[in-house]
Amino acid sequence: MAKVLLDPISRIEGHLAIELDVQNGRVVDAKCKGDMYRGFENILLGRNPVDANQITQRICGVCPISHGLASSKCLDAAFGIKPNKNGRLLRNLVLAANYLQSHILHFYHLAALDFVDITAILGYKGRDPKLANLKDWARDELSRKKDRADAITAVAPFLPRYEGKDFYIKDQDLNIEAISGYVKALEIRMKAHKMVALFGGRAPHAIGLVPGGVTQVPTREKINEYRSLLEEVEEFVNDVYANHVIAVAKAFPEYFKLGKFNNFLAYGLMDKDEDQKDFLFERGAFYDGKVQKLDTGLIRENVAYARYQSGSNLHPYQGQTVANPNKPGAYTWLKAPRYNGKAMEVGPLARVAIAYLSGNQAVKSELDAILAIFKAEVPAAFSVLGRHASRVIECKLLAQHAYEMLDDLEKGGEPRSTYSIPESGEGEGLVEAPRGALGHWIVVKNRVIANYQAVVPTTWYCGPRDDSGVRGPVEEALIGTPISDVNNPIEAARVVRSFDPCIACAVHVMEGDRDISKFRVC
């Protein structure tokens, strides 16, 4: 048995480590470790409820919009209001734009470097000035730093990396095309962020999200600007991003069989009415072989293996967060959320799976088209590659939906409904973040926050074992993953990154009875 540690998991948001037990070349056990704690929920106590709208966005700088909207929605509920039509549409347009930037960023800048050989640029022979510059830069880095103290940083941040014989794509043209995609995607994701700022004020950390809607009036000029940026981003999604995901899948088809998980939870993406009844991607929970109606009363958070000494198996309304860094047996700062006692995967795959299984025709035709390329059946999608493909499907359908929402806006109309802060109240705010089901729960007393709990996507899938010792989704999905070289466990990194975690995480590998301290993972 080998213990393998990946600490930190880079190219995700935040501090995550993963520890693996590897036997006969396969993962037999895994622990997912969140390595950072800030205490947001405690900091919110006693503050003006409206401050939560801004403060909670700082939980994550990659999807602050989702936190801002979950917070807005729980405040809506606690204040007893609903957004007006413009408010709902503008919130959704801001969210859709952030989906586009987040998914594009995830594939090209976070995940692709586990598949694409970045050193292919050294052999570039074409005339594209950006790629030629990149080649000159990489060569200059290697020669300039060769014998210097900083030699290890040559071609940083792209090198050093895990090295192995068959780790990266060998097709030179495909590598170059993907590197070109990496560069272009930097520009495109920035444009998607411009779309966020048009109606959200700025990105990241949108300033203009408020209970009842947003602060930005949808002027004709802003709507037109959003539309023209959307056209450019959509073209990239359809013509470039989609093709690159298929190309990676063709090069690594075994990842249709790896990183599998079969329970899914989704809160519903893009509400089509102010009562949150109808969605572009359905809400529901899939377990025991069927899609079931969502009941958030079934959510509990377990802390047996998390560094908290507060009560376990509580609903978020009763949730407690008392940190204890040195709690015996605990290995992470993440709690373990459970739905009806079960670990659930959330995120793009969960949304696509639940929509597909609920009979969503648009999602069905997109997923079927991708599966047909690989002559695969639906269960193949419940995998590493299924997650990457699901993000493409979402980007396509969200872009289409965004045009309809732009057309539905009342130009120049009020961007929000009105509210007042009540003496007391409580509310639940459910949003689908790019990374999955996100819920905020607030209790207001004496016009200030008496309790605030956020159950975030990453805790759903990167959470530890629950009170009964059952593994979290990423821990479970890692089981059976082949590790060809315990010193370079790239296969595990691919599985973990397919979930797009939003914390820094580390993976530990131990070899036989050898002490982990003598075992280097580099």
Next chain:
Amino acid sequence: MSLSRREFLKIMGGTSAALAFPGVVLQGCKKALERVSERTNVIWIQAQSCSGCSVSLLNKVAPDVAGVITEHISLNFHQTLMSGTGHVAVSVLEDAVKKNRKDFVLVVEGSIPTRDDLYCTIGEIDGRHVSAREWIEKLGQNAIAVVAVGTCATGGGIPGAEVRATGDNPTGAKSLASILPDRQIINIGGCPPHPDWIVGTLLHVLLKGVPKLDEQNRPVMYYGKTVHEQCEHLNEYKEGIFAKHWGDEGCLYNLGCLGMDSGCDIPTRKWNDGMNTCTACGAGCIGCTENVFPDYGKRGIFKHLTASAQEIKSLHPETREVVLKLRNGGAING
């Protein structure tokens, strides 16, 4: 070399900076552009951060982020962007410490927990969690310059905010300056900071030395004026037109805008390549560039909503009326 004189001036603060020290900028420009060909190493540590500052950096235009990391700096370590995972990633930091490297600028994003090292760790060495604090202390000794990016690193920010019931902070989250008391720290406030502030300050340090700093050690060229004095709504303020609802015409003061108390150039520089500003979008300034963010005494972000009786008394009668209405549960939006 893609950084033109025009671009250089733009990130250095645009025409206002050129007017502030015209000869220096224009004269120094050519030499500066030559020096830039030696890409200075940057080690970027994320402590208790949300990565928002890094995401903001990705929104850099002219030069864009690809230009920055291939032509102006060498981004040795950055957890969100680097290829290396696990020990491959950490080996870059280990190597810099072991070899006593002195050839890099240290950038820190996020506050640093001081109550327990386990509140934020980056990597394990020989079975021991290495804390963000330890990396920063070790690397901070040797760095050419030390830069705090974002309000978490400049003043503790939201992770360093006070728990109202106890008056303390959950993790003892501190600013970079309190971890490295003997080093001069250049603070780039903002939650998030504008990407021009980050890149412009770094380039200034690399090419022309430390820029002129204000009392919070922030570059005067970006933080020297209040939001209020550059605000799109300044004329409305002077005419006494005040918004009563989010998104209304008028000065946003009554809604809690902190533009009078906060320094930055967003009304003129604008967010996301000119798309919008905090005040133009009708939300108002939340004071995110200031070290006191998000606490402002006991007031919180939306200034008047939880103001004390004393503070309310001192307000202009018209403001007082609105604030009292809000505090008494009246509708903030009319």
